[in-house]
Amino acid sequence: MRKTTESHPAVEAEPVVAEEPGRCDGDNQLWLQCWRERRTDFHQSEVNPLLSRFWPSLKLVHGSRVFVPLCGKSLDMIWLAQQGHEVLGVELSPVAVEDFFRENGLQPVKRQAGQFTLWSHGKLCILCGDYFALNADDIGIFDTVYDRAALTALPENVRGLYVAQLGRLVPKNAGVFLLTIEDAAEDATLSQAAGVDEEIARLYTAAFEIDLAYVESVFEPDPESPDALRRAEYKVYRLSGKSERPVSGL
Numbered sequence: 001m002r003k004t005t006e007s008h009p010a011v012e013a014e015p016v017v018a019e020e021p022g023r024c025d026g027d028n029q030l031w032l033q034c035w036r037e038r039r040t041d042f043h044q045s046e047v048n049p050l051l052s053r054f055w056p057s058l059k060l061v062h063g064s065r066v067f068v069p070l071c072g073k074s075l076d077m078i079w080l081a082q083q084g085h086e087v088l089g090v091e092l093s094p095v096a097v098e099d100f101f102r103e104n105g106l107q108p109v110k111r112q113a114g115q116f117t118l119w120s121h122g123k124l125c126i127l128c129g130d131y132f133a134l135n136a137d138d139i140g141i142f143d144t145v146y147d148r149a150a151l152t153a154l155p156e157n158v159r160g161l162y163v164a165q166l167g168r169l170v171p172k173n174a175g176v177f178l179l180t181i182e183d184a185a186e187d188a189t190l191s192q193a194a195g196v197d198e199e200i201a202r203l204y205t206a207a208f209e210i211d212l213a214y215v216e217s218v219f220e221p222d223p224e225s226p227d228a229l230r231r232a233e234y235k236v237y238r239l240s241g242k243s244e245r246p247v248s249g250l
C-alpha cells in the first residue's frame, strides 16, 4: 500500500525508532514537526468522495459513535457529525487540533483527560495525544472506526501494532471503514491489483471479515518520473468484526 507520508521528506528521511512495543516516538516527533511547519499535503480540502458515497451502505443508526484514529484536521469528521454520528478523533499534534476547530469556526471546550487533552464541540471530540497510549476507558464504546490515511500513515513495521491497539480499543463486533490508495506491484496481474491487498488481508483477517466494496483505477502523474503516469487503485474496504478474536493481537 502507498504510504500517506510519501510527500514528506522529513518523515521519509529519518529512521523510525520503535522504542517499546506499541510506541514509535521517533515518528511522533516528525509528525509534530510536519504540523508545526504546516507540511500537510495529506490533508484534503474537501470531504472524501468515497466516504460520502459508500458510508451510507453501512446503514448505521443515527447517533452511533465513530472513532477516527490519527484524524489530523480531516473535514471528514465534520461530515460524519452532520450524518448524526458522535465522532471522536485522536490526533498527536495540538496544532492540527487547534486548526481543525478554528478553520471550521467552532469554539471547543478543552479539558485535561489523563495524559490527553480533550477538545469537544457538540458531537465532535478530539483527544490530543498518542494513539498508542490510549486505553479503551479513554474512548468508551464505539460502533465503527473510520480510517483514511491512518494505517497507511505509519511505517510498515508499526502497522501490526496499530491494528493490535485497535483491537484493544474497540469492541469485537465493531466495524472498520477503511480507504486506501494502492500501487500495484510490478508483477501483479490485473485481478491481483484489483483484489484485497495482501497486507490488508494479513493484518485484518484474523479478527475481521473483509469486504472490498469498491475499486477505482486511476492513472496519475508519477512523482518519481514527472513525464510518466502510474496506476493507482483507490479502494473502499468494509471490515466487520468477528465476534471471536484470537487471544494475541486482535
Ligand SMILES: C[S@@+](CC[C@H](N)C(=O)[O-])C[C@H]1O[C@@H](n2cnc3c(N)ncnc32)[C@H](O)[C@@H]1O
Binding pocket: 004, 005, 028, 031, 032, 035, 042, 043, 044, 069, 070, 071, 072, 073, 074, 090, 091, 092, 093, 096, 129, 130, 131, 132, 148, 149, 150, 153
Ligand atoms: C497522513 S495524516 C492523516 C490525517 C487524517 N486521517 C486525514 O485523512 O487527513 C496522519 C495523522 O496521524 C497523526 N499521527 C501520527 N502518529 C500518531 C499517533 N501515534 N497518535 C496520534 N496521531 C498520530 C499525524 O499527526 C497526522 O495528522
